Amino acid sequence: MGTGPQPARRPTLERVAKVAGFSRATVSRVVNRVESVDPDIREVVERAIADTGYVPNRAARSLVTGRTGAVGLVVSEPRRVPVGGPLVSSVYADPFFGRIVSGILGELGPRRVHPLLIHVDSVAARDELLARLRQGEVDGVALVSVWPDDPLPELLASSGAPAVLFTRSARPAPVSYVDVGHRQGARLAAGHLSARGCRRVVTIAGPEHLPASQDRLDGFRVAMAGHGQPVVPSVTGDFTVAGGGEAMIRLLAQVPDLDGVFAANDLMAQGALLALADHGRQVPGEVAVIGFDDSPAALACRPPLTTVRQPVEDMAAEVARLLLARVDDPGLPPSSVIFEPALVVRESA
Amino acid sequence: MGTGPQPARRPTLERVAKVAGFSRATVSRVVNRVESVDPDIREVVERAIADTGYVPNRAARSLVTGRTGAVGLVVSEPRRVPVGGPLVSSVYADPFFGRIVSGILGELGPRRVHPLLIHVDSVAARDELLARLRQGEVDGVALVSVWPDDPLPELLASSGAPAVLFTRSARPAPVSYVDVGHRQGARLAAGHLSARGCRRVVTIAGPEHLPASQDRLDGFRVAMAGHGQPVVPSVTGDFTVAGGGEAMIRLLAQVPDLDGVFAANDLMAQGALLALADHGRQVPGEVAVIGFDDSPAALACRPPLTTVRQPVEDMAAEVARLLLARVDDPGLPPSSVIFEPALVVRESA
DNA sequence: ATGAAAGCGCTAACAT
DNA sequence: ATGTTAGCGCTTTCAT
Helix, strand or coil: CCCCCCCCCCCCHHHHHHHHCCCHHHHHHHHCCCCCCCHHHHHHHHHHHHHHCCCCCHHHHHHHHCCCCEEEEEEECCCCCCCCCCCCCCCCCCHHHHHHHHHHHHHHHHHCCEEEEEEECCHHHHHHHHHHHHCCCCCCEEEEECCCCCCHHHHHHHHCCCEEEECCCCCCCCCEEEEECHHHHHHHHHHHHHHCCCCCEEEEECCCCCHHHHHHHHHHHHHHHHCCCCCCCEEECCCCHHHHHHHHHHHHHHCCCCCEEEECCHHHHHHHHHHHHHCCCCCCCCCEEEEEECCCHHHHCCCCCEEEECCHHHHHHHHHHHHHHHHHCCCCCCCEEEECCEEECCCCC | CCCCCCCCCCCCHHHHHHHHCCCHHHHHHHHCCCCCCCHHHHHHHHHHHHHHCCCCCHHHHHHHHCCCCEEEEEEECCCCCCCCCCCCCCCCCCHHHHHHHHHHHHHHHHHCCEEEEEEECCHHHHHHHHHHHHCCCCCCEEEEECCCCCCHHHHHHHHCCCEEEECCCCCCCCCEEEEECHHHHHHHHHHHHHHCCCCCEEEEECCCCCHHHHHHHHHHHHHHHHCCCCCCCEEECCCCHHHHHHHHHHHHHHCCCCCEEEECCHHHHHHHHHHHHHCCCCCCCCCEEEEEECCCHHHHCCCCCEEEECCHHHHHHHHHHHHHHHHHCCCCCCCEEEECCEEECCCCC
16 A cells, blocks of 8 residues: 555545645535536546545534534433443333334435434433533434433423424423324224223323323223223333233233223233233233334234334434424424324234 | 524633633633643633533534544444335344443443444445544444444454454454353353253254354354254244244254254244244243343243343443543554353243 | 635644 | 644635
8 A cells, every 4th residue: 555654644625636736615615516616627626536535524524514414313311220320221122212213324324414322311411412412513403202201302492403302292392393193093002992892991001291101091091981981990111021011910900800901012012911821811812902113022922912003213214304404404493293103903902 | 582593603712711811721721621720710710611601612622633522333234125215124123232222322421422323234335434434523433243244344444443343253353342252152052951951952043154143053063062962953043033933933844853942042032932832832841942142032032031141231331441442542452352141041941 | 617715613732 | 830823624705
């Protein structure tokens, strides 16, 4: 490799300009695809760029443009262990997170922007995020919050930085968000259970104060009332398999003759299925079970889980689109997109 | 609120200096915690920083220091759908990925560096990553590769940028990596199966050409030979539940009287369990099943899965430590850390 | 259409 | 111990 004795400094615009025989400004224009450049000159410059292996320096560009080309993918969640301890979070292990990452990456990748992963689990971390945002380290933020009553959406809104939430925030705030029709999904589940002839239906709700949990629960209750079951016993779970199992056991004790279960997510439905099997209940014969999400876990259940599908990847892609649009035009007003859920009938109900 | 469409310019060092009545250099020293600053002056400056709400501009700092404070978390995987199609990847939905993220975040967070998520699924994306690395957009890279014979480790090594791999690369390259004792884990599984009295054992291997798959398979075969079973029928799976189920069905057809199964990961073991149940085989009575990973899925299995535990979070944290050390001191030679696997006995074997 | 030159905000020599 | 100053590499008026 013909590199001289000089420490191999990366080629700069200056260098390319020298090689091409034109000014930095012209090379910059070519790099940034500005139209007004003579085709012949452009060609010469492009060759020089290729020859030198030039790549623009992000920091320098950032410094002048005020843009970084990176957005924050923020997961906001209360800390479970004392500060200083290891990071314990079930969010990342939940396939839901992975689906969000896939969707966001799919949309961001082609636009050449990458998400910076930021975990916010304390007030300090929150302040730091806000500071970084103000200071322009990221151009915007996609927020996934599982912190009940999370103040972050409001703070983001008042910071004025481009931000889009994955699911509505608990407290109303003027921020864009992408969500699924939780109530509608719950209604789908209620209708199916009811049509199957279930008359003593129960539900395993998600963590309290999370809008998604609340909406699924309310929606389900209202719909079941419409189907002639005015009271739906409910136990709160934590969106994990273990939590779903425990909730199911309590429900079984509370309503021994239950014949239908609606779990607020697939992982809890899976736990419910396991608990039901442990208690010798036949599914769907004696008890019908419906989950929510249509996560990969739904297929790993026995019997395969009937569930309310949430197009997470598409939703995440929409989050990315909305965010990018706001980074390009900060003046855009907040907007929201609600996706339709769909009932996926398998064997558990 | 009162904020105009123009984001108010952030306070700069200059401004803080003016407010404090000292020079930019002194303020910079305070910000960067340089010792040689008069305590009294430091206090004045600190108040000025608080009053102005100053936050250092990363880009400017980066431009002069050549550091960004961000590292790349790269997932390298061959593309499954044509370029232009959506991003289809099972990697992110695998709890394994989430555990890696948790581990890395836990180590990086306190050091205030954040991972930039980068998906590499084409030669173009690979070149871009390398360019970004050269150009200093990230200070280093943590690589998770599920691309058999991935050339990226070698390219990373020759790029000279700090890089650490999660698991050894297929082709030997002078790069640091963190891994688990695959052969040892496989040996543990073989020993347990054998001690239980299994005599017709089979294995569901991971994708070919991945060192991890190969090592688990070889290690298992060698160990079983030592236990008196010289030939271990094997079918290759793709690390998914569905893949494990299909492999199990083929194995059942091939070796109808099998009495033990070692799956190269928990997801495939889960699939195997499901298939076994569908075929009316009792686990662990008629067939004992052991997985690998000890992922959350292991507990969601029925019966709960006996498996070889891989301390993924700890390993990921070590990846982060090794990487950070190399960012701080680029002269450090490549090193590798191998974690010990452990047999976790539950009910499936 | 192209070039010259002025910074963007910061750190790090070098002076004092 | 503190201040002065010279850039880091780039985009962007403003001239030409």
